[in-house]
Amino acid sequence: MTAPDPAVPPDQQGKNTGSPKASEPVFLLVGRFRGAHGVKGEITMEVLTDFPQRLRPNRTVYVGEDHRPLRIHATRWKDHWLLVSFEGIGDRNEAALLRNQPVYVRAEESPPLADGEYYYHQLIGLNVIEESGNWIGVLSEILETGANDVFVVKPEHEPEILLPVIESVILKVDLDAGQIIVKPQTWD
Numbered sequence: 001m002t003a004p005d006p007a008v009p010p011d012q013q014g015k016n017t018g019s020p021k022a023s024e025p026v027f028l029l030v031g032r033f034r035g036a037h038g039v040k041g042e043i044t045m046e047v048l049t050d051f052p053q054r055l056r057p058n059r060t061v062y063v064g065e066d067h068r069p070l071r072i073h074a075t076r077w078k079d080h081w082l083l084v085s086f087e088g089i090g091d092r093n094e095a096a097l098l099r100n101q102p103v104y105v106r107a108e109e110s111p112p113l114a115d116g117e118y119y120y121h122q123l124i125g126l127n128v129i130e131e132s133g134n135w136i137g138v139l140s141e142i143l144e145t146g147a148n149d150v151f152v153v154k155p156e157h158e159p160e161i162l163l164p165v166i167e168s169v170i171l172k173v174d175l176d177a178g179q180i181i182v183k184p185q186t187w188d
């Protein structure tokens with residue numbers, strides 16, 4: 001019997017998600033539709049990805065919680081919104097049905113990152129261990145701040161711990177071992 005994976009929700013334990021790793025998602029959220037724009041089937045999209053270039057004509061995105069595949073026909077920017085039209089959606093009424101739906105791409109299509117850079121979904125759920133070998137907890141959340149990100153670590157029976165994502169604190173990320181080696185700051 002395999003031990004439960006802390007990165008996988010209890011209701012998903014043991015299920016085949018189609019992902020190569022149990023803790024890896026199949027789909028990544030990249031945006032959310034807001035409302036229809038004009039009369040020719042365009043819809044306004046709030047972009048929630050650092051890689052908006054993947055949202056271009058002839059690419060497929062997956063809409064809603066049922067991950068309905070839609071092929072992008074055209075895109076254009078209007079202020080900070082992306083206006084998107086899809087093959088097979090030709091009028092305002094059809095586009096309006098997509099309102100407030102999340103937009104996903106397949107995780108396997110994510111652009112590669114530079115060495116030492118990671119997607120949040122790769123880090124959430126990793127064990128956080130002090131350089132001495134002492135287990136601290138599991139990375140449960142990553143907060144984006146102005147100066148640097150902050151790891152929220154959840155110990156088993158203690159309050160959460162906040163660790164700044166800076167070189168002197170985060171020493172090593174080992175995805176294969178499923179752990180992050182840290183040196184928590186001390187305040188003398």
